[in-house]
Amino acid sequence: MINRTISLALSLLFSILRVHKITNPVISRLVRGTHTDDILKVGPAHKARDDKPRMQACYLTQLILLFFISHTSLSFGAGDLNKVAEKRYIDLTKEIRCVVCQGQSIADSNAPLAKDLRQKILEQVRDNKTDAEIKDYLAKRYGEFILLRPRLSAATLLLWTFPAFCLCFFAVRFFQRHIRP
Amino acid sequence: MRRLILARLLIPFLILFALVSLFWYELFYNKQGNLPSPLIGETLPRFSIPDLFNDQASFSSERLNGQVTLLNVWASWCYACQLEEAMLMKISDTYHIPVYGIAYKDTPADARAWLAQHGNPFTLVGSDQTGDVGIDLGLYGTPETFVISRSGKIVYRHIGVITQQVWDEVLLPIVRKYS
Numbered sequence: 001m002i003n004r005t006i007s008l009a010l011s012l013l014f015s016i017l018r019v020h021k022i023t024n025p026v027i028s029r030l031v032r033g034t035h036t037d038d039i040l041k042v043g044p045a046h047k048a049r050d051d052k053p054r055m056q057a058c059y060l061t062q063l064i065l066l067f068f069i070s071h072t073s074l075s076f077g078a079g080d081l082n083k084v085a086e087k088r089y090i091d092l093t094k095e096i097r098c099v100v101c102q103g104q105s106i107a108d109s110n111a112p113l114a115k116d117l118r119q120k121i122l123e124q125v126r127d128n129k130t131d132a133e134i135k136d137y138l139a140k141r142y143g144e145f146i147l148l149r150p151r152l153s154a155a156t157l158l159l160w161t162f163p164a165f166c167l168c169f170f171a172v173r174f175f176q177r178h179i180r181p
Numbered sequence: 182m183r184r185l186i187l188a189r190l191l192i193p194f195l196i197l198f199a200l201v202s203l204f205w206y207e208l209f210y211n212k213q214g215n216l217p218s219p220l221i222g223e224t225l226p227r228f229s230i231p232d233l234f235n236d237q238a239s240f241s242s243e244r245l246n247g248q249v250t251l252l253n254v255w256a257s258w259c260y261a262c263q264l265e266e267a268m269l270m271k272i273s274d275t276y277h278i279p280v281y282g283i284a285y286k287d288t289p290a291d292a293r294a295w296l297a298q299h300g301n302p303f304t305l306v307g308s309d310q311t312g313d314v315g316i317d318l319g320l321y322g323t324p325e326t327f328v329i330s331r332s333g334k335i336v337y338r339h340i341g342v343i344t345q346q347v348w349d350e351v352l353l354p355i356v357r358k359y360s
Contacts, residue, residue, distance in 0.1 A: 099321055112286075113322070116312050141319040143219045 081125065089125045092134060093118055097146050105148055218319055218338050225252070225333050226317040230307040233284055233292055240307030244281070245329045249360040251280045251352075252327040253303070254315065256287045257295035259323040265342040269302035272348065278356055282306040285315050285323050328352065330359045 081089060090107065096117060098109035106114040106121075117138070124134045138146050150156045220226075229241040245252065253269060255262040273280045282303035284292040289308050296306070309315060318327070321340055328337040337355050339347065 113320075116316060120316060140219060141316060143217050143319070145217060 081122075085125050088131065089122055092121050092125070092131060095135075095148050096121070096138060097148050099142055099146060218335075220319055220335050221338065223335055225327070225329055225335055226314075228307075228309075228314045228317060230283070230309050230314055231289075233282075233289055233296075233306040233308045240281070240283075240305050242333070244305060246331070246333045248279065248331055249356050250304075250329045251278060251356075252283065252329055253280055254283045254285050254309075254318065254320055254323055254325045254327075256285045256323045257291040258287065261342050262324045263299060265324055265344070266299045266302065268343050268345065268348060270300055272343075273302045273304070276353070276356075279304045283314060284308045285320070286310065286312045326352075328355050328359070 093107035094105050096106045098104045098106045098111055098114040098117075100111045100113050101109050104114075106117050120137075121134055124137065129137075135147060135151070139151075144150065144153075144155075150159060152160050225242050225245060227242045229239050232238040232240050251269075251272065269280050272278050280302050282305070284306055286309065288310070292306070292308065296303075307314070312320075318325075324342060326339045326343060327335050328339075330336050336359055337352070339352060343352065
């Protein structure tokens with residue numbers, strides 16, 4: 001519920017800023033491609049200099065708000081969940097690969113299959129299935145490939161332990177070379 | 182001693198060479214379309230969906246037991262499915278391999294109209310309007326075709342259109358091997 005309120009407030013603020021951008025004569029002229037010097041010469045444009053920091057702040061805010069959009073859109077459709085379950089649902093969708101658009105997670109994708117899989121995950125979160133059970137369910141159908149973060153298994157043992165192994169190896173060598181003598 | 186130093190100098194280059202060859206292989210020779218399915222060798226997931234032509238009857242996974250069959254997942258909204266329709270007709274008419282169909286996320290009326298227009302190669306067609314069977318099959322998209330063995334196990338999955346070449350070189354040998 002809180003998530004939904006925040007996302008609504010953010011999108012409202014965002015649209016106000018967009019309206020502001022269109023109504024602000026200086027910016028709209030810039031958008032239409034008029035040269036900045038022309039604007040600075042004529043009457044109301046003298047204000048443009050004072051407006052500049054505010055404009056920049058406005059753009060910066062918009063840019064920051066852009067980052068929230070993909071996340072807020074996801075929280076819709078899960079409104080009846082409690083906060084913990086909703087977070088679990090969102091975190092899970094970020095860890096599942098969208099198989100038809102392979103670089104993305106299903107949280108970021110609007111492909112029909114990604115929507116269906118989100119729905120399946122939502123249903124299972126509602127049924128209080130554990131994360132492991134939900135991942136099993138998906139991996140059984142689509143393979144380990146669908147999990148963006150590989151699980152620890154015989155095949156991925158090297159992958160998971162290699163960084164730690166390297167760290168130990170070089171730590172020992174460093175110790176031998178520089179500290180012991 | 183000098184030889185040892187030379188060997189040690191070579192090590193970074195050897196590692197680099199190994200990495201470059203690995204990336205080269207992955208980039209140019211790794212088949213993107215070859216998506217692994219964990220369902221190969223497994224029993225076909227159980228399903229029971231309405232028969233497209235008879236709401237009262239159902240199409241269940243048990244129907245596929247007893248002989249080698251093809252299970253084709255298609256939709257009337259899928260352009261590529263039109264391209265393999267003639268081939269599916271040929272498979273069921275000329276090669277006498279039963280082809281079963283699943284209309285994936287399709288309204289029954291649209292699916293029926295499509296079959297009336299393009300011809301119906303299917304022994305039986307089920308209607309999977311929600312796409313649940315699709316998810317149980319680990320479906321990526323339409324068309325997708327599964328080769329089902331006599332004992333009801335999935336032995337192969339083909340993603341995409343079945344052309345004469347795919348049939349001759351890939352699917353037919355598999356069907357022969359299991360029948």
